[in-house]
Amino acid sequence: MxxxxxxxxxxxxxxxxxxxxxxxxxxxxxxxxxxxxxxxxxxxxxxxxxxxxxxxxxxxxxxxxxxxxxxxxxxxxxxxxxxxxxxxxxxxxxxxxxxxxxxxxxxxxxxxxxxxxxNGKVNQEEQICYGPIAIQVRNRAITVAGEELTLTEKEYELLEYLLMNKEQIVTKEQIYNRIWGLDSEAGIGIVELYVHYLRKKLSSWHADQYIQTVRGLGYILRINK
CATH class of the missing domain: 3.40.50.2300 (Response regulator)
Structure with missing residues (x-):
């Protein structure tokens, strides 16, 4: 958090x-x-x-x-x-x-x-889940369909933020401000790059498709039913 x-x-x-x-x-x-x-x-x-x-x-x-x-x-x-x-x-x-x-x-x-x-940020077990993805907030352990997933710090923060806002559109600006911060020298294009990295690591479970691009706005984490 x-x-x-x-x-x-x-x-x-x-x-x-x-x-x-x-x-x-x-x-x-x-x-x-x-x-x-x-x-x-x-x-x-x-x-x-x-x-x-x-x-x-x-x-x-x-x-x-x-x-x-x-x-x-x-x-x-x-x-x-x-x-x-x-x-x-x-x-x-x-x-x-x-x-x-x-x-x-x-x-x-x-x-x-x-x-x-x-405010729905963590549950009583301090775990955030959506579909097959689960994050243990305290130790930042991530599993997908019960298998361990290793992420870099920024990849983890991106996934956590998407999970906390699941099924809601988050703009690139929101992601950038949240993860890189107002004082960062990185350009906003870094968001798209890290979304690419995260999708690639989730692709082994076909979970990359959950991170959907909303054209002109940003992204939404959503499982199509």
């Missing part, structure tokens, strides 16, 4: 990032609301961990702007304010859950997992 952490306390941000990386997630860190909002609007993330008291753009404004732009990425808020009114306000304008500082790391991990599961 890909997480965005927006926290101005560098020490806290570092701890959260390391913990989430140990859980198998890819992490992007931002230390002010303006930078974080840019990443949230133009990147692709499965979860945002957001401090409320931020410089430049505060957490409440961050949430309102994100939801106004119809970005529905789940948001887990961090706040030193433990008043009921602050929690109610955050949840009312579009946050999904709150953790009050100082928090325990196990609680943060559990709440993050709950939001990811609630």
């Amino acid at each position: 890909k997480l965005l952490i927006v926290e101005d306390d560098i020490g806290i941000s570092y701890i959260i990032a390391r913990v989430m990386q140990d859980e198998g997630h890819k992490v992007t860190e931002c230390h002010n609301g303006e930078e974080g909002l840019h990443h949230a609007l133009y990147g692709e993330y499965d979860l945002i961990i957001l401090d409320i008291m931020l410089p430049k753009v505060d957490g409440f404004t961050f949430i309102q702007e994100l939801r106004k732009q119809r970005v529905d990425t789940p948001i887990l808020c961090l706040t030193a304010k433990d008043g009921l009114n602050d929690r109610v306000k955050g949840l009312t304008i579009g946050a999904d859950d709150y953790v009050v500082k100082p928090f325990e790391i196990p609680e943060l991990i559990v709440r993050a997992k709950v939001l990811l599961r609630r």
